[in-house]
Amino acid sequence: MAALFSFDLPLARRPVASDKAYRPRAAARAAGIPLNFVLIAGFLSWRATSAVAGDDSQNSALPSVTEERFAIHGQFTYVEQGTDSFRAPYAGPNSLSPNQGRETTDLTLYGGARLWSGAEIWINPEIDQGFGLDDTLGVAGFPSGEAYKVGKNQPYLRLPRLFVRETLDLDGDREAIEAGANQLAGFHSTNRWVFTVGKFSVADLFDANQYAHDPRNDFLNWAAIDTGSFDYAADAWGYTVGAAAEWYQGEWTARFGLFDLSNVPNSVHLEPGVHEFQIELELEKRHEIFGHAGKVLITAFDSRGRMGLLDEAVQIAQATGNPVDIAATRQLRDRVGADLNLEQELAQDLGMFARIGKAAGNVETYEFTEIDRTLTAGLSLKGSRWGRTDDTVGLAGIVNHISAAREEFLNAGGLGVLIGDGQLPHPGPEQILETYYNLGLVPQAHLSLDYQFVKNPAYNRDRGPVSIFAVRFHAQF
Numbered sequence: 237m238a239a240l241f242s243f244d245l246p247l248a249r250r251p252v253a254s255d256k257a258y259r260p261r262a263a264a265r266a267a268g269i270p271l272n273f274v275l276i277a278g279f280l281s282w283r284a285t286s287a288v289a290g291d292d293s294q295n296s297a298l299p300s301v302t303e304e305r306f307a308i309h310g311q312f313t314y315v316e317q318g319t320d321s322f323r324a325p326y327a328g329p330n331s332l333s334p335n336q337g338r339e340t341t342d343l344t345l346y347g348g349a350r351l352w353s354g355a356e357i358w359i360n361p362e363i364d365q366g367f368g369l370d371d372t373l374g375v376a377g378f379p380s381g382e383a384y385k386v387g388k389n390q391p392y393l394r395l396p397r398l399f400v401r402e403t404l405d406l407d408g409d410r411e412a413i414e415a416g417a418n419q420l421a422g423f424h425s426t427n428r429w430v431f432t433v434g435k436f437s438v439a440d441l442f443d444a445n446q447y448a449h450d451p452r453n454d455f456l457n458w459a460a461i462d463t464g465s466f467d468y469a470a471d472a473w474g475y476t477v478g479a480a481a482e483w484y485q486g487e488w489t490a491r492f493g494l495f496d497l498s499n500v501p502n503s504v505h506l507e508p509g510v511h512e513f514q515i516e517l518e519l520e521k522r523h524e525i526f527g528h529a530g531k532v533l534i535t536a537f538d539s540r541g542r543m544g545l546l547d548e549a550v551q552i553a554q555a556t557g558n559p560v561d562i563a564a565t566r567q568l569r570d571r572v573g574a575d576l577n578l579e580q581e582l583a584q585d586l587g588m589f590a591r592i593g594k595a596a597g598n599v600e601t602y603e604f605t606e607i608d609r610t611l612t613a614g615l616s617l618k619g620s621r622w623g624r625t626d627d628t629v630g631l632a633g634i635v636n637h638i639s640a641a642r643e644e645f646l647n648a649g650g651l652g653v654l655i656g657d658g659q660l661p662h663p664g665p666e667q668i669l670e671t672y673y674n675l676g677l678v679p680q681a682h683l684s685l686d687y688q689f690v691k692n693p694a695y696n697r698d699r700g701p702v703s704i705f706a707v708r709f710h711a712q713f
Contacts (some may be wrong), residue, residue: 301412303422309346311417311712313452315339315382317369317686320703328658330651332374332693332702340366340382341391346417354404358418360397365390369704375693376606376655377459377636377668379704381451385472385653386504396475399434408486417712430482437475438468438495441482442518443535445579447589447616448632452710454616456686457670460632463575464610465593467539469495469514470603472504480516491518497541500563501602502653512541512568530580537573542566544600546645553648560650562600571599575610585618597639606652607666609637619676626676634668638695646695655694662697666690684708 318337327333341364348358368383369375397418408426415421432441439449443462448455455461462468469476478495493516499507507513518535544565553560573595581587590613597608612634619627638646646652647660672686686706693700 301414301421301423304350304415304420306349307347307415307420309417309713311344311346311452311710312342313382313708313710314341315380315456315706315708317380317383317456317704317706319369320705322700322702324699326658326698328649328651328656330373330654330656330694331370331658331699333370334702336369338367338369338383340364340368340380340384340387342382344396348418348420350420350422351400354424355400355402356420357400358397360395360418361393362396363391363393364388365392373654375690375702376638376652376666376695377457377464377610377634377690378605378654379458379668379670379688379690380456380706381458381461382456382708384474385502394473395435396473397434397436397440399432399436401430401432404429404431406485426484427486428484430484431479432482433479435475435477438470438478438493438514438516439474441480441491441493442466442468442516443533443575443577443591445533445577445589445591447579447587447630448591448612448614452708453674453682453684454628454630455614455632455670455672456706456708457632457634457668457688458605459607459610459634459636459668460612460614460670463535463577463591463593464605464607464612464634464636465573465595466535466537466575467571467573467595467602467604468516468537469497469539471498471506472502477506477510487522489518489520489522491520492516497539498603501541501543501600507541512539514539514541525580528581528583530578533577535575535577539571539602541568541571541602543569543571543602545569546598546600546639546641546650549650550644550648560645560648562645562650566600569599571596571602585620587616589614589616598641601653603653605654606638606642607636608639608642611635614670624676626679626682628674629672630674631671632669634666634670636666636668636695638663643695657694657696657699660694660696663695664692664697666692666695680713681709681711684710 316339321334324334344362346360348356367387368380372383372385403424405425406427410423413422439462448460451461476495480493482491495514496506496510497512499505515538520533522531544562548565549560549562575593578590593610595608614632616630643663669689672684674682674684676682688704690702693702
């Protein structure tokens with residue numbers, strides 16, 4: 237439910253590697269919300285004053301919730317991750333290295349206030365520190381959603397989110413909204429419009445799954461917490477500027493979003509003026525099977541930006557004898573993709589999830605990672621069966637593929653956003669198995685152990701398999 241979503245998702249899924257992944261190590265700019273989005277927010281403000289809100293007298297039927305005027309929440313997450321001594325006969329600029337360890341830390345403050353009935357403003361200042369494995373390189377399904385494409389040894393401050401959300405009630409039953417990160421306690425109707433404008437993550441709204449979408453509490457792998465082929469608009473930290481509209485009607489929800497791409501692929505800067513952009517469409521259907529809740533999501537995206545063609549870059553390199561340079565082929569074009577996302581409760585303490593996705597395979601990856609086709613499935617089990625109601629254990633299997641054009645590009649020495657071993661004579665699907673145990677220390681703090689087995693890292697049969705171990709501590713209030 238959009239008015240209920242919690243933004244306590246690092247959304248991740250945008251690794252922030254250090255200069256090894258993106259050479260210019262520039263600091264994050266300020267929120268940088270363009271004037272056109274300010275005008276949109278102004279329109280929503282006018283629309284709110286003219287809209288007829290739900291009858292607040294109905295709130296008396298829900299006395300357990302007091303409508304909040306403002307709130308402050310926070311979270312802290314620490315992840316230590318390392319690899320074993322796997323087989324690596326050769327390596328390139330973007331290869332994963334054996335016998336290494338890295339750590340990431342982030343501290344986030346969530347401050348929100350009610351502007352008027354149905355409208356909230358939230359700001360999320362955050363302090364980050366650390367790097368992903370090999371500066372977030374070497375595996376297409378990268379093993380830590382807490383690692384970004386930019387990193388530093390010293391803590392640094394940035395602003396991942398600054399947004400306004402307005403909920404316009406239509407009809408249907410009134411529901412209580414519990415307090416949470418980026419969510420004020422209050423009420424809304426089951427049928428409603430929800431508008432979000434500002435700086436946030438596309439994955440805050442799209443491709444959500446209650447069992448696999450939060451690297452601070454459940455799975456860590458990028459292709460588990462989001463659909464691997466979903467190349468959503470973002471800067472190098474995984475956030476963008478944009479606007480989204482959601483329409484809730486009974487068991488259905490339709491979402492539409494318009495977001496700013498980065499100025500060049502895998503950049504720390506967004507495109508000024510939204511001249512390069514992405515459109516998102518999503519349809520959600522909620523259901524029950526034998527009394528157990530579930531939902532199905534269909535998500536599609538179209539990125540319109542200056543992108544290169546993989547086969548053209550290889551042809552130019554072969555004709556000139558120069559190294560493969562994808563930047564030389566960039567011009568304004570589209571990259572499209574779609575995915576199917578399923579979650580289903582099987583028992584009161586057991587749920588399953590699955591994602592399948594596909595994106596255009598001859599266009600360079602713009603923001604996320606080199607995955608053209610992906611399939612993920614898994615289970616999530618609460619610890620109530622052994623007397624540990626705050627514990628969770630998860631298991632997921634992931635299979636990632638790339639196109640023939642991308643295989644040829646990588647074999648010719650081309651480099652992607654995350655991968656590039658300098659050659660790829662023996663390509664194969666990237667296969668990943670992840671399992672974790674999330675131990676509830678107290679209601680506000682959890683300690684997790686995570687293990688991932690990666691076969692054919694970066695689609696290379698000559699390397700690996702790799703065992704990756706992680707310890708994660710997360711606390712929130």
